[in-house]
Amino acid sequence: MIDPRLELLRAVDEHGTVTGAAEAMSRSPSGVSRQLRELARELGVALFDHVGRRVQLTEAGRTLVQHAHQLAEQAERALAAVRTTTDEISGQVVVAGHITALGSLIAPSIGRLHSRHSALRVIAEERQPREAIPGLLSAAIDLAVMPVTAEAPAVTDPRCAVLDIGVEPIDLLVSQTHRLVGADEIALIEAAAEEWILGSREHDSRTETLSACHRAGFNPRPAHYAQDWSAVAALVAANLGVALVPRSVPTQWYPGTSRVFLGGHAPPMRRIIACTRAGAEDTPALGVVVDELRDLARAWTSNQDPEMDIDMP
Amino acid sequence: MIDPRLELLRAVDEHGTVTGAAEAMSRSPSGVSRQLRELARELGVALFDHVGRRVQLTEAGRTLVQHAHQLAEQAERALAAVRTTTDEISGQVVVAGHITALGSLIAPSIGRLHSRHSALRVIAEERQPREAIPGLLSAAIDLAVMPVTAEAPAVTDPRCAVLDIGVEPIDLLVSQTHRLVGADEIALIEAAAEEWILGSREHDSRTETLSACHRAGFNPRPAHYAQDWSAVAALVAANLGVALVPRSVPTQWYPGTSRVFLGGHAPPMRRIIACTRAGAEDTPALGVVVDELRDLARAWTSNQDPEMDIDMP
DNA sequence: ATCGATCATGCACCCATTGTGCACGGTTCC
DNA sequence: GGAACCGTGCACAATGGGTGCATGATCGAT
Secondary structure, X not given: OEOHHHHHHHHHHXXXXXXXXXXXXXXXXXXXXXXXXXXXXXXXXXXXXXXXXXXXEOHHHHHHHHHHHHHHHHHHHHHHHXXXXXXXXXXXXXXXXXXXXXXXXXXXXXXXXXXXXXOEEEEEEEOOHXXXXXXXXXXXXXXXXXXXXXXXXXXXXXXXXXXXXXXXXXXXXXXXXXXXXXXXXXXXXXXXXXXXXXXXXXXXXXXXXHHHHHHHOOOOEEEEEOOOHHHHHHHHHOOOOEEEEEOOOOHHHOXXXXXXXXXXXXXXXXXXXXXXXXXXXXXXXXXXXXXXXXXXXXXXXXXXXXXXXXXXX | OEOHHHHHHHHHHHHOOHHHHHHHOOOOHHHHHHHHHHHHHHHOOOOEEEEOOEEEEOHHHHHHHHHHHHHHHHHHHHHHHXXXXXXXXXXXXXXXXXXXXXXXXXXXXXXXXXXXXXOEEEEEEEOOHHHHHHHHHOOOOOEEEEEXXXXXXXXXXXXXXXXXXXXXXXXXXXXXXXXXXXXXOXXXXXXXXXXXXXXXXXXXXXXXXXXXXXXXXXXXXXXXXXXXXXXXXXXXXXXXXXXXXXXXXXHHHOOOEEEEOEOOOOOOEEEEEEEEEOOOOOOHHHHHHHHHHHHHHHHHHOOOOOOOOOOOO
């Protein structure tokens, strides 16, 4: 809808080299160079300077990139407005999410959405948060579902809009022979004396578990380390420790474990968000998908106290 | 800078037929048809309905056209911002105007602008007001200078921005042997008893003359009709009547005539405006050109009472 | 200091998108 | 009912844009 060369320029700004930008855009360096030269010629200004063997945007180039963001947003807004005029929800929405969101939110939503809006095609795509934003901006995907964690830091890119999906409780996973099996809504501090299964170093679930325990007022005693949820469940089932697992992780597939819901003052949980391109928030098709995801997320907390305070990182 | 198909859609909206739009855009009907079909397919909505053998935009189509205007304006704004970053005034500005504006404003400005901004290329182009706006929107010209008259009605197109250049006094042209020669600032009513040379039927200068006389309180007695200023001057020189001519018309080339300046309560005059594409008003190169035109226009009224009231149609 | 790696760019070539010409099926007006 | 007008589909051609390779320059490491 808008000049693709602007996106090229943005990539050059981001990477600092034409080659890097070309790679990111799946183009050849010579092609990118050619396009940008033509763009600069049309505008009558130099868009970047050569510093060493690299390249750096001039003030004019940066100004153009900045305006390009606004243009892209307004173009998305135009598309949304056009689609709003047709009362039927139709079109195609590619929804990406990390593996557990895919299983617990996206996959279940597809059938329900299809039965309600037959002209709507929802396509699921597994994608890590890190890969999701670039895919969003390149229009390969339309909606990226992800938890708010350290690995997916606050989405501050002005080209993205963030929609809230809901909060997902985090449960304590214990062996089926554990003393806490059958307990109802214990406080996390009650598991302070346990041995813990933690995520691998610098990994997502590890920092989540640690910060949850710290907020509860103790430092977990680590026994074993595992990254994949099935490995965690196996360790728990073998009575080698307890672990924190988000509600959406399907541990029922791994026998020998039992979930204990956590209550108390500030039970651990994580916020699930969905990112779209700025300006596309109001697309009707996107709206019904987001509503459906929110509806499914609500099931996580519907049988819990809705007044509990949420901790955003 | 933005999708050219949007401009095609706008043309279809304007003409009501694909063929007309194609002609206006110098394209073949089949090409336009193809592009619009592709655009509609991408958007997933019908952009126009077939009514009889003509075509009419759907609500979605109209919405898109509306947003396209905003997009085009913002794109112009981006270009202006980029050009503002370079302190040197450069680039190319195509200035169009009707014939007298060309001679009295545009042509004189070019030399002065070139001497002050060597990197700036100002290109003059003669164009009637009617043809100017389409040329402006198709980016064939950048600035259109025109008087505010009935033929060039109020420029209300949201894609245009109107800049004020100044007011041009209108003088009374009389034969060199006329009794009023040498008079200083007479009121127009003093010429009520004269015989008048009027413009051809339904032509610009005719309506201007008539409305000026009506405002002065009389109905001019028509003697002869002429459209070209040289013909008017010839008739006046032959003592066949008097006429109203704008200050910028070079009657000194036609011997045997004399100008009488008009004063009084509300002397006749016309406002000169310059149109640009919306969003391009702040382009630096355009700014210096407009300033220069204003400066030249100021010479018309510098030796007159600046407090006189202006009549806008 | 030298060699290799990295990078931007120009050039020749090639392919895809896009515009054109023409034919066909409808519609409108005389 | 015929003629003019209009939109669209199809085959073909041309322009634009992408790729691959060679070149010159720069940086880093040995």
